[in-house]
Amino acid sequence: RDVLNADLGLRLQSYAPGRDQGIDLRQMDPDGTVTVVQCKHYVESSWSTFLRAVEKEGLRGKDLAADRYLFVTSRPLTPLQQGKILQKLTELPIVLDDIWGKDALNAALGRHPEVERRHIKLWISSTGVLDALLHSGQWQRGEALLTSLADRARLWVHTPAHDQVLD
DSSP: OHHHHHHHTOOOEEOOSSOOTTOSEEEEOTTSOEEEEEEEOOTTSOHHHHHHHHHHHHHHGGGGOOSEEEEEESSOOOHHHHHHHHHHTTTSSOOGGGEEOHHHHHHHHHHOHHHHHHOGGGGGGOHHHHHHHHTHHHHHHHHHHHHHHHHHHTTOOOOHHHHHHHO
16 A cells, blocks of 8 residues: 555555455545555465456456556566456456556565655565664764764864875
């Protein structure tokens, strides 16, 4: 939800686990426009099992009265697979760019590191966050040293003794 909100400028709401009628995330605008997102985590399953689940969503989604439909999965997708998903969802208001796989999610997350910082579960796979955590003392000491040097540099005065030391 947070990465989609950040990347697409949406205000999607999430709902409690359970029977969701094909709605994992939804935004209802004041003008009545409805955006629905269905998320599927089928990384360990076969392609055919995943595609059957997509087909069920396509049938279920007809009753949603959505103006925009996004389908998001943690599975990596090829362009051919993305097209096959679109074919299964033809009854829904969806375009190819609104089908996101693992790579699209990771790319959006890369564009919005603040989302990654807010979610501790994402830290373990983030080299940027892990590097900052592992070297936080070093960064803090380095920043403190730079601040101290900048403060002391204001007081430095060039004198003839400086030139003698250099010689």
